Amino acid sequence: MRFFSDNAAPACPAVLDAIVAANGQDTAYDGDALSRRLDARFADLFGCEVAVLWVPSGTAANCLALTAMCPPHGGIVCHAEAHIQNDEGGAPEFYTHGAKLMLLDGDGAKLDAPTIDAFLSTIRDDVHQVQPHAVSITQATEAGRVYTPDEVAAIGALAKARNLGLHMDGARFANAIAHLGCTPADVTWQAGVDALSFGFIKNGGMSAEALVFFRPELAKVARYRRKRAGLLASKGRFLAAQLLAMLDGDVWLANARVANAGAAMLAQAAGDRLVHAVEANEVFLRLTADEAAALRAQGFDFYDWGVGQARLVVAWDQDAATVAPLAQAIAAL
Amino acid sequence: MRFFSDNAAPACPAVLDAIVAANGQDTAYDGDALSRRLDARFADLFGCEVAVLWVPSGTAANCLALTAMCPPHGGIVCHAEAHIQNDEGGAPEFYTHGAKLMLLDGDGAKLDAPTIDAFLSTIRDDVHQVQPHAVSITQATEAGRVYTPDEVAAIGALAKARNLGLHMDGARFANAIAHLGCTPADVTWQAGVDALSFGFIKNGGMSAEALVFFRPELAKVARYRRKRAGLLASKGRFLAAQLLAMLDGDVWLANARVANAGAAMLAQAAGDRLVHAVEANEVFLRLTADEAAALRAQGFDFYDWGVGQARLVVAWDQDAATVAPLAQAIAAL
Amino acid sequence: MRFFSDNAAPACPAVLDAIVAANGQDTAYDGDALSRRLDARFADLFGCEVAVLWVPSGTAANCLALTAMCPPHGGIVCHAEAHIQNDEGGAPEFYTHGAKLMLLDGDGAKLDAPTIDAFLSTIRDDVHQVQPHAVSITQATEAGRVYTPDEVAAIGALAKARNLGLHMDGARFANAIAHLGCTPADVTWQAGVDALSFGFIKNGGMSAEALVFFRPELAKVARYRRKRAGLLASKGRFLAAQLLAMLDGDVWLANARVANAGAAMLAQAAGDRLVHAVEANEVFLRLTADEAAALRAQGFDFYDWGVGQARLVVAWDQDAATVAPLAQAIAAL
Amino acid sequence: MRFFSDNAAPACPAVLDAIVAANGQDTAYDGDALSRRLDARFADLFGCEVAVLWVPSGTAANCLALTAMCPPHGGIVCHAEAHIQNDEGGAPEFYTHGAKLMLLDGDGAKLDAPTIDAFLSTIRDDVHQVQPHAVSITQATEAGRVYTPDEVAAIGALAKARNLGLHMDGARFANAIAHLGCTPADVTWQAGVDALSFGFIKNGGMSAEALVFFRPELAKVARYRRKRAGLLASKGRFLAAQLLAMLDGDVWLANARVANAGAAMLAQAAGDRLVHAVEANEVFLRLTADEAAALRAQGFDFYDWGVGQARLVVAWDQDAATVAPLAQAIAAL
Structure with missing residues (x-):
C-alpha cells in the first residue's frame, strides 16, 4: 500500500470531470474563459487582488516566483532542507540565472525571524558578497511542520523591513490550512507573503499548480518568463479547469x-x-x-x-x- | 468557426480516455509503467533505438533538444522565420544559456544545404565569432511546407560533415508524414536527424509532446535539464498515457x-x-x-x-x- | 607595417607614465583615490552627472551596459554588422542571460530611426515574442562611419518614446568626436544616450576602458555585475590611472x-x-x-x-x- | 601601515619593467610572442604539458576553470569559507550558468577527503538532486593554512574515483609553495589537480593571473569562454609580460x-x-x-x-x- 508519496496518488474525480468538461473550450494558451477566471476566483479565496498563473509543476511555480523577486546576482534565504535547495535539480539557479540560495537551519525545517535577521546582519553591502533579495519558506515544511500566521508575520515584517521579497512554497499549503483552521489570507498576504506556490497536484490535482502573486505587478514579468521557460501550455484551459475544480466546493x-x-x-x-x-x-x-x-x-x-x-x-x-x-x-x- | 489555430482544437477521445485510464497508476514522476513503455513504443515506430521524454510543450521539447546539442557559447543555425526564433519568447536562449540563433533565409521557411554551407564557410574558427554547433529545421515549416527525405538528408549529411547536431521541430510532424507518405524513419534518423520534437498537442493531444532522441546518449543530460526546468511532472503517467494513446492504432x-x-x-x-x-x-x-x-x-x-x-x-x-x-x-x- | 588593427598599437607614453606613478597607491579594488576621481573627471568632460566604471575590455563595457538596460527575456536592437553581434563571441548573450540581439540593416553599419521604428511596429506585445528593451549603436561604426548628433538624437527620441534604453558602443568614440568637432555631450546624453562604452585601449590606452552611465542609477547594478563577472581588478588603481591620463590634456x-x-x-x-x-x-x-x-x-x-x-x-x-x-x-x- | 590586504601592495619592479618592455610588441589579443610563450614557460615550471591563459583577476581564473569542469546543472564541492562562495559576488554561478556550490566544513578552511567522501555518499544519482562534477580547494586557504601534497593527493584520488574535476584556487599559491618547499608539480597535477588558478597579483603582479590547465583539452572551451566573458584583453601582451616576469628568476x-x-x-x-x-x-x-x-x-x-x-x-x-x-x-x- 502506497505511503511513499502523495505525488503518486490519483487525480480526484472533480479534477478529471473538469478536464473532460474543458474539452469544449477552444482558445489557445491562457486566453480561454477558464484561464481568465483564475484571478477573480483566487481573489475570492484570498480576499484581495491577486494575479494567478497556472504552471505544470511546483518547481516551476517556485522558480517563477523567485525570479520575480531576485535578480541573477542576488541571493535567496531559505532553510537548508528546503525543497528548492535539495529536490529541484538546481531549478532555482536555472530560473534566476544563478542567484545563490543562502541556507539557514531551524527545527522542523522551519526558519524563524531571529535566525534570518542574524544572518542578514553578517552581509556587508558590498559587491564582493551576494546580497539577499528574497526569503523563501515552505508551508507545510519538508518536515511536515506548519508555520502559524504569527510566525509567518514575523518573517514577513523582517522581509519588508529589509526590502526582501517573501515567497511561500505551498506544495502542501492545503494541508497547512487544514491544520491551522485559519483563512488562506491569514498566513499569506496578511502576513507579508508576496507570492505563493499553491500546490494542488499532491492534493488531488493532475497537472496544474497555481502561482499566486499578492503583488500583481510581479506577474507581468512572470508571464514572459513562463513562456520563455516552455511552461505556457498551448491548451491551457485544461490546467485552469483543474484549479477551478479544486476550489469549487472547497475540494x-x-x-x-x-x-x-x-x-x-x-x-x-x-x-x-x-x-x-x-x-x-x-x-x-x-x-x-x-x-x-x-x-x-x-x-x-x-x-x-x-x-x-x-x-x-x-x-x-x-x-x-x-x-x-x-x-x-x-x-x- | 475556428481556423485560427490547431492549438485551440480539443483533445481527441482516445487521449481523454487514456488520461482517465491512467488514473489507476500510482508511481511518481516518470517511474510509472506508462512512462517506462515510451522508449520501446517509439522504437517500434521509428525502427531504431530511441530515448523518449515527455514534456508539456513544444517549446520545452525544442529547447531541451537544442541544449543537448549546443553549449552556451555556441550557435544554432535556423530559418529566420523559425518558431524557435519568433514564437518562443526567447526560450532557446534561456535553455541554452545564451546560445545564438543564426538566421538564414529560404523559400517557404525551408533551409537548404547549400545555403547552410555557404553560411558556415563565413565563420572563422576563432574565439571572436560564435561557432555553430547545431542546425534546427521545422517539419512542417512555419509556412506549411514539408521537407522531403532527400532534402533533410542533404542537410543531415552537411551537419554530420561539419560536426553539427541536427534537430527537427516537429510540432506538425504528423501532418508532414501524412503528406509525404514515407515512414517516420525516412525523414528523421535515416536522414541524419539527432533529435525530434514530435508534436501531439496540436494534433489531438492535451498536454504532452514527445522529445525523441535518436542518439540516446543525448537523453542523459536532457533528463537532468528537464527536471531543472520544472518540466518533470510529478504525475507523469498522465503525459505518457497521451503519447501512447496517440500512437496506438495510428491515431x-x-x-x-x-x-x-x-x-x-x-x-x-x-x-x-x-x-x-x-x-x-x-x-x-x-x-x-x-x-x-x-x-x-x-x-x-x-x-x-x-x-x-x-x-x-x-x-x-x-x-x-x-x-x-x-x-x-x-x-x- | 601595421595597418591591421589599432588594438595592436602600443600604449602611449602618458598612459605608461601614469601606470608607473599609480604604483604608490595602496588601496584595493576601486576604493583608491584614482578610481574615486573618475566620476568627477568624466562629469567635467560631459558636463553632466555621470557614474563611471573602469573595465578591462570594450566587450565588458558593452555587456555591462546592456545588462543594465535589458532583462534576460528582452531584446536589444542593433545593426547586423554590430561588434556586439559579430565579434564578441556571444558575450552580450552571456551577460544578459540570453537576451536576443535583433538585427537591422543600414548603410555604413548605421542604424536610423525610421528603420528601427518600422521594426518595432512589427512586435506584438505578447509573451510569444521577445520584447525590445534597448538599442545599441556603434560610434564610429564597424564601417568607419560616424553618427551626427542629429542622427543619434533621432534614435534617442525614438528610444525614449518607446521606453528603450540607448547604448553607444564607443570603441572608437574619440575618433568620432575628432571627426565631428562637437562636444562629447552633443552626441551622447544630449542626444538620448543612456550609457557609453568609451574606448581608450585602441586609442593609446593599455588595459582600461570606461563605462559611462549618464543615468547614474544604472551603475548600481552594474557594479555588482562587474564583480560577478570577474572584472573587478584587485589593483584597480592601475586602470583608473590610464583613464585619467588619457583625459588629462586631451590626450x-x-x-x-x-x-x-x-x-x-x-x-x-x-x-x-x-x-x-x-x-x-x-x-x-x-x-x-x-x-x-x-x-x-x-x-x-x-x-x-x-x-x-x-x-x-x-x-x-x-x-x-x-x-x-x-x-x-x-x-x- | 598597510596590513589589511596584499591586494593593496604595489606591483614589483620586475613587473613594471616588463610592462614597459612589452610596449614594443604589436599583435592583438593573445597572438603576440609573449602570450605564445606562456604554455612552454609554465610547462617548464610544472614539468608537464599545460595550457595557460592569462586573465585579469583571480575570480575570472577560478570561474573559467570551474566552467570547464562543471555543466550548468552540476555541483561544485567546496569549503563553506571558500572565496568562490563568499567573496566573488556570485561569479561562479554566473560563469557556470547556475551550478550549485556544495558547502562542506573543515578546520582552517581546509577540506579533507573523508569529509568529501561522506558528503558524496549522500547524493542519489537521480534528477532531483544536483550531481557534483567538481571539487575546488584553496591553496593557501582562506584561513592561511596550506594543504600538503599528501592531503591534496587524497582529495585528488577521490575526485578521480568519483569522476570529478579538481580545481585549486591558488590566489596565494606562491605562499603555499614557499611554505611547503616542494615543487609546484608536487601539490598540483601530481596530486590530481586538473586546473590551477595561479595567483600573481597579490604577490607583486599588477593585473594578470594565470589559469593553468593540466589537462590541456580543457583549455579549448575556456578560450571561448574567456572571450565570451569580456576577459580577452585586446593588448594581451601586457598581461603575458607580467606572468613571464614573475617566473623569470623565481621572482x-x-x-x-x-x-x-x-x-x-x-x-x-x-x-x-x-x-x-x-x-x-x-x-x-x-x-x-x-x-x-x-x-x-x-x-x-x-x-x-x-x-x-x-x-x-x-x-x-x-x-x-x-x-x-x-x-x-x-x-x-
Whole structure:
C-alpha cells in the first residue's frame, strides 16, 4: 500500500470531470474563459487582488516566483532542507540565472525571524558578497511542520523591513490550512507573503499548480518568463479547469483534511517514534531496518529517510479505513 | 468557426480516455509503467533505438533538444522565420544559456544545404565569432511546407560533415508524414536527424509532446535539464498515457490526414491566392482587408498574417463537412 | 607595417607614465583615490552627472551596459554588422542571460530611426515574442562611419518614446568626436544616450576602458555585475590611472586626430576604391587579390575584408610620415 | 601601515619593467610572442604539458576553470569559507550558468577527503538532486593554512574515483609553495589537480593571473569562454609580460618568501592569540576591540575578522624591518 508519496496518488474525480468538461473550450494558451477566471476566483479565496498563473509543476511555480523577486546576482534565504535547495535539480539557479540560495537551519525545517535577521546582519553591502533579495519558506515544511500566521508575520515584517521579497512554497499549503483552521489570507498576504506556490497536484490535482502573486505587478514579468521557460501550455484551459475544480466546493480543503487525518492516526500509533510533530500529512518516525522490513513485508510502501528513520505520506484518497492497517502495524512493532 | 489555430482544437477521445485510464497508476514522476513503455513504443515506430521524454510543450521539447546539442557559447543555425526564433519568447536562449540563433533565409521557411554551407564557410574558427554547433529545421515549416527525405538528408549529411547536431521541430510532424507518405524513419534518423520534437498537442493531444532522441546518449543530460526546468511532472503517467494513446492504432496519423485534407480543400478553393504550396494543415493566402472582413462576417475565425495575407489552420477535428463552408466562401470571394 | 588593427598599437607614453606613478597607491579594488576621481573627471568632460566604471575590455563595457538596460527575456536592437553581434563571441548573450540581439540593416553599419521604428511596429506585445528593451549603436561604426548628433538624437527620441534604453558602443568614440568637432555631450546624453562604452585601449590606452552611465542609477547594478563577472581588478588603481591620463590634456583627442588624419590620407589615395566614406580611422577599400598581395609584398600588413575588399586601420602612433608610404603605394596601384 | 590586504601592495619592479618592455610588441589579443610563450614557460615550471591563459583577476581564473569542469546543472564541492562562495559576488554561478556550490566544513578552511567522501555518499544519482562534477580547494586557504601534497593527493584520488574535476584556487599559491618547499608539480597535477588558478597579483603582479590547465583539452572551451566573458584583453601582451616576469628568476617565490617571513614574525609575536597556524602570509588572531583600537592608534591598518578577531596580511614588499614594529606592538599588548 502506497505511503511513499502523495505525488503518486490519483487525480480526484472533480479534477478529471473538469478536464473532460474543458474539452469544449477552444482558445489557445491562457486566453480561454477558464484561464481568465483564475484571478477573480483566487481573489475570492484570498480576499484581495491577486494575479494567478497556472504552471505544470511546483518547481516551476517556485522558480517563477523567485525570479520575480531576485535578480541573477542576488541571493535567496531559505532553510537548508528546503525543497528548492535539495529536490529541484538546481531549478532555482536555472530560473534566476544563478542567484545563490543562502541556507539557514531551524527545527522542523522551519526558519524563524531571529535566525534570518542574524544572518542578514553578517552581509556587508558590498559587491564582493551576494546580497539577499528574497526569503523563501515552505508551508507545510519538508518536515511536515506548519508555520502559524504569527510566525509567518514575523518573517514577513523582517522581509519588508529589509526590502526582501517573501515567497511561500505551498506544495502542501492545503494541508497547512487544514491544520491551522485559519483563512488562506491569514498566513499569506496578511502576513507579508508576496507570492505563493499553491500546490494542488499532491492534493488531488493532475497537472496544474497555481502561482499566486499578492503583488500583481510581479506577474507581468512572470508571464514572459513562463513562456520563455516552455511552461505556457498551448491548451491551457485544461490546467485552469483543474484549479477551478479544486476550489469549487472547497475540494482542496476536504482532500487535505482526509490526508491530515490519516497522518494524525499514524502519529498516534507512532508515539515516541516521532521525529517531528505531525501537523500536515507527513509522518517522520524512527524505525530500525528490521522494523521497516517488517512493515514492508506487510505490504506498506514508504521511503527510508536517512539512517534509522522513515517517512510516511498520506494522500487525499487514503481515508481512515485505508490508513488503519498501517497504524495498527506500527503500534504492534 | 475556428481556423485560427490547431492549438485551440480539443483533445481527441482516445487521449481523454487514456488520461482517465491512467488514473489507476500510482508511481511518481516518470517511474510509472506508462512512462517506462515510451522508449520501446517509439522504437517500434521509428525502427531504431530511441530515448523518449515527455514534456508539456513544444517549446520545452525544442529547447531541451537544442541544449543537448549546443553549449552556451555556441550557435544554432535556423530559418529566420523559425518558431524557435519568433514564437518562443526567447526560450532557446534561456535553455541554452545564451546560445545564438543564426538566421538564414529560404523559400517557404525551408533551409537548404547549400545555403547552410555557404553560411558556415563565413565563420572563422576563432574565439571572436560564435561557432555553430547545431542546425534546427521545422517539419512542417512555419509556412506549411514539408521537407522531403532527400532534402533533410542533404542537410543531415552537411551537419554530420561539419560536426553539427541536427534537430527537427516537429510540432506538425504528423501532418508532414501524412503528406509525404514515407515512414517516420525516412525523414528523421535515416536522414541524419539527432533529435525530434514530435508534436501531439496540436494534433489531438492535451498536454504532452514527445522529445525523441535518436542518439540516446543525448537523453542523459536532457533528463537532468528537464527536471531543472520544472518540466518533470510529478504525475507523469498522465503525459505518457497521451503519447501512447496517440500512437496506438495510428491515431496520430489519422488525425493528421483529416487536417491535411481540410487544408487541401481550402487550397483548392484559394487557387491563385495561395502564398505557399499547401502540404500540411496550414493555408496562407492573400486576402484584402475587405475580403477578410467578409469571411469573418460569415463566422470564420482566423489570423491576419502580415499585410494582405491570412493564415487558415485546419485541425484534426475538422472534417470535410466542417471545412466545406469556408472553402465555398473563399471560392465565392 | 601595421595597418591591421589599432588594438595592436602600443600604449602611449602618458598612459605608461601614469601606470608607473599609480604604483604608490595602496588601496584595493576601486576604493583608491584614482578610481574615486573618475566620476568627477568624466562629469567635467560631459558636463553632466555621470557614474563611471573602469573595465578591462570594450566587450565588458558593452555587456555591462546592456545588462543594465535589458532583462534576460528582452531584446536589444542593433545593426547586423554590430561588434556586439559579430565579434564578441556571444558575450552580450552571456551577460544578459540570453537576451536576443535583433538585427537591422543600414548603410555604413548605421542604424536610423525610421528603420528601427518600422521594426518595432512589427512586435506584438505578447509573451510569444521577445520584447525590445534597448538599442545599441556603434560610434564610429564597424564601417568607419560616424553618427551626427542629429542622427543619434533621432534614435534617442525614438528610444525614449518607446521606453528603450540607448547604448553607444564607443570603441572608437574619440575618433568620432575628432571627426565631428562637437562636444562629447552633443552626441551622447544630449542626444538620448543612456550609457557609453568609451574606448581608450585602441586609442593609446593599455588595459582600461570606461563605462559611462549618464543615468547614474544604472551603475548600481552594474557594479555588482562587474564583480560577478570577474572584472573587478584587485589593483584597480592601475586602470583608473590610464583613464585619467588619457583625459588629462586631451590626450584622447590628440591621439584620435592623428589616427583620423592618417586614414584621411589613405582615403584620398584610395579614391574610387573606397567602400565607405572615411570618417574615423578605418579605411575600407576594394582591392583585388593581386593588389592586396602587392601591398603586402611592400611590407604593409592589413586584413582582407570579405571578397575583393580590405580594411586598413590607422592608430594613434601612426603619423603622416608613417602613413605616407602606404598612401603612395595605394595611389600607385 | 598597510596590513589589511596584499591586494593593496604595489606591483614589483620586475613587473613594471616588463610592462614597459612589452610596449614594443604589436599583435592583438593573445597572438603576440609573449602570450605564445606562456604554455612552454609554465610547462617548464610544472614539468608537464599545460595550457595557460592569462586573465585579469583571480575570480575570472577560478570561474573559467570551474566552467570547464562543471555543466550548468552540476555541483561544485567546496569549503563553506571558500572565496568562490563568499567573496566573488556570485561569479561562479554566473560563469557556470547556475551550478550549485556544495558547502562542506573543515578546520582552517581546509577540506579533507573523508569529509568529501561522506558528503558524496549522500547524493542519489537521480534528477532531483544536483550531481557534483567538481571539487575546488584553496591553496593557501582562506584561513592561511596550506594543504600538503599528501592531503591534496587524497582529495585528488577521490575526485578521480568519483569522476570529478579538481580545481585549486591558488590566489596565494606562491605562499603555499614557499611554505611547503616542494615543487609546484608536487601539490598540483601530481596530486590530481586538473586546473590551477595561479595567483600573481597579490604577490607583486599588477593585473594578470594565470589559469593553468593540466589537462590541456580543457583549455579549448575556456578560450571561448574567456572571450565570451569580456576577459580577452585586446593588448594581451601586457598581461603575458607580467606572468613571464614573475617566473623569470623565481621572482614569484622570492616575493612569497618575504611575505611569509613577515607573517611568521607576527605569528611568533601573537603566540596564544593565533586562531590558525600561520603557514602563508596571513595571520588570524584574537584581539579585543580595545587592543585593535590600540594597534590602529599606532598606525597599523587591518581588518576585523568577525567578533574579537582580526586578520593581518603581509605583502611581498613588507620585509622584516617593515613588519617588526607591528610584531613588537602585538607582543606588547
